Amino acid sequence: MSNESQQPRVRILDTAYRLFLGQGYNSTGINQIIEEAEVAKASFYQHFKSKEDLCVGVLEKRHQYIEEQSQALSAQKRTPKMKVLASFDLISLLNEQEDFRGCAFLNILSEIPADNTKVREVIYAHKSNIRQHFKDLLQHAELADHIYLLYEGAFVESQLYRDQWPVNRAKKIANSLIS
Template identity: 35%
Template structure:
C-alpha cells in the first residue's frame, strides 16, 4: 500500500506496524493481542496506526496478505525451477519441511487465523479460504502433470498431510515431523504415478 503523504514511497511506519503485528500475531495469536501492544512495540501513535489500518481487522488482513505473498513466492520458485512435476512436488514438500524446522515455528498462519475466526462470513475467514483454494489448485495442477488420472484426490491428500505436519511440528520433534511428511509425500507420488487411488 502506498500512501500519498510519503510521495509514492511506502510508509516506513506502516511497514514497521505490519512487521510488528505479524510477529506478535504469529507467536501469540490474533485475538490475544490488542492494538495498544502493537502500537507500543512498533513505536508509533494510535493515530499513525489508524491512518494506515482503519481497524484491527484490516491489520490482520494485511498480515495474512503478506503471509499469502510469501507462500506464493515460495511455491512459485519451485514451480518455475524447471523440475519434472514429481520433483516439483518433492521440492515443495522439502520447502514445507524446512519451514517446520525453523526456530519459532508455530504452525500455519492461516490455520491459526481461521481457528480464531470461525465465522465463514468474516473477512479473515474468507481470506484464509481464498489462500487455501489457491494452494489446493496449485498442488492439483502439479499432480495432474505427474499422471493423467484425476489429480484432485492426491492433491487433497497432500494438503491434509501438510496441515497435519504443520500442527505436529508445533508439538513434536520438527525434524521427525518434517521427515515423516516428506516420506508420506514420496509414497503419495508413487501411488499417484501408478494410477492407484491414494
C-alpha cells in the first residue's frame, strides 16, 4: 500500500505516529513529517492547526492501538486474573516490536511544558482508563492500584534497562497478588 493511496490527513498522522514514537516529540520537526508524509506544508496546517494539535491526534491514535491490542490479548483469556496478567504481555510485545521505547504517553508527558493542558488531558485520560480497567476487572480498588503501579513501573523501567526483566518481574508479582 503506497503512501499516496491514503488521504493526506491519514498519511500525516501515520508518519507523525511513527516518528514521535520512534525518535521523540521534540526531535521530530514538522518538516520531517511533511516530507515523509509527502504532503505540502500548508496542507499540514489545514488538517492540524499546530504541532500540539497533531500530538493530540497521535496520542489518540496510540490510545486506540493500545486498546485494540489489549482487547485482542485479553479476549483469549477467560478469568479476570488472566486478563489482568495479559496487560503485562502487552508491554512485552510493545518492547519487542518497538525496541524498548517505553510508554509514548509518559515520554511525551516529559517532553511537553507542564502547562500544556490539552495534551496532558489526553495522557491523563489514557492512563485513567487503564487504571479503571484494572479496577473493573479486579473489583478491588487497592489491589487494582497496586497492579497499576507495577504496570507503570514495569513499562518505564524496561525502557531504561532495555530489558524485559521489569515486565517479567511485575507480571510474576501480579500473578501472586491476585487470588
